[in-house]
Amino acid sequence: MSATIEVSGLRMRYGDRDVVHDVTFRVEPGEVVALLGPNGAGKTTTIEILEGFRARSAGHVEVLGEDPSSAGEQWRARVGVVLQSWRDHGKWRVRELLAQLAAYYPDPWDPGDMIAAVGLADHAGQKVATLSGGQRRRLDVAIGLVGRPELLFLDEPTAGFDPAARRDFHGLVREIVAEGGMTVLLTTHDLDEAERLASRILVLDGGCIVGDGTPAELAGLIAGDDEVRWVVRGERFARTSEHPARLVSELYGRHGDELRELEVRRSSLEDTYLALVHAAEAGR
Template sequence: MTTTVIDVDGVRMRYGATEVLHDVTFQVAAGETVALLGPNGAGKTTTIEILEGFRQRTAGRVAVLGADPMRGGDAWRARVGVVLQSWRDHAKWRVGELLAHLAGYYPRPWPVDALLAAVGLTDQAGQKIRTLSGGQRRRLDVAIGVVGRPDVLFLDEPTAGFDPVARREFHDLVTGLDTTVLLTTHDLDEAERLADRIVILDGGRVVADGTAAELARAIVGADEVRWRRGDERLRRSTSDSTAFVRDLLTDPDVVELEVHRASLEQTYLALVHRAETTGATA
């Protein structure tokens, strides 16, 4: 039986006369990685802050690990990991010393040596934090977020400012973590790579919830099949590319066969454009 780790039901948030979240509802299961996407101002940061217990919602119900985040005590907090976009830089600390110090606040922390190995910082254990590269500092951010072996981890724009190599290394690190993850990101390739499921917010409302493949089928619909027959290059949009390709393969003259499925970026842009159009005409 699947355990629900994050349960958001009918959450509303109002700042003065402005309502920034409207009946937001979604769930995250144990061990699942979910990406919370949306344009600037969609309500992602507010939602994450409510789930972390840093902001009080106006209405609705929220449970993280079975508790209301605003009432979670020390025992609950020890089970929650948070990796912010930035944190106060303890530049004079050495990497291993800082992790050992923080581990002392948790009942069942990672052993420091094992944690350093898990995040790829074993060779930097004795370095002062100010000497780390940007990618190494972000790895340290994750180490700080998971030092207490959290059952749920919140990642807010985890690879902002990363170069491609550092981004790929970070992705490998996150996929190797054995925990439930909720992340926000503007990097749609990152969301498609890391997330089991995508929740899209727009205008403070959940406008889509599903796997990248499910959303592509629902929003974009057709795959595009391309092939060459002799000197003729052909293409066809189809909702059943598997059956279409099976038929094409019976023709020995068909070469250079390709199937292009809608990317998360195409799906996201189509969905947000549709939401904007609907809102404009409402």
């Protein structure tokens, strides 16, 4: 099966500076991929090229079998986009706006169902201009999803969401992906969100891909031994170990009920991400 996104040697140059340089990756159908990177890493530029909103300087890009820079309206109808920000249609009511947009697609979600799914059922009759920032963000997500896209781009999708809304949104994305096989490419600064949603993570820094894999695979590339921490008779100890389970067993055998506050700390996605970015920056 052809890749949903195929990028090879992507380059974006402004004047004498490369913002994106030799970026190469594939996204397979049904994958949820997170694109991580510090500010200025080239994430937004890369996403805009894939969405067809920006012309690249060089390289091969194919999205849903077409070049985004020249794809037509039928291709656009297969793609959903949730931007970081957009100009609101303030005088429209939520239900009216979503119903109007849904009418442009061949097989949209029911606008009422989509409004309920993003938690705006109680605000369906409100004008967009009267919504709070978090409520407008939920509407952004509904607009990106209402056309039932094959591929969804999410740019900082839960910015402005409270913890409950963020959890509900994560569940919604997982449900839609599981039911319809939708492919998702998202950018986020929330590493917990990336780990919860993404089956694979790309780390972009300095315009280049510096990491590509599942969270576990990336951690395996750079992580050292796990750290075991414990307390005995009020004194704190810590030791790294390649075999933490064996060390824990030895500690129980040696200290028994005196062993307190036992903790095995494994490398987190944050540790992995920071190590990859620092290594890339040190190499430049």
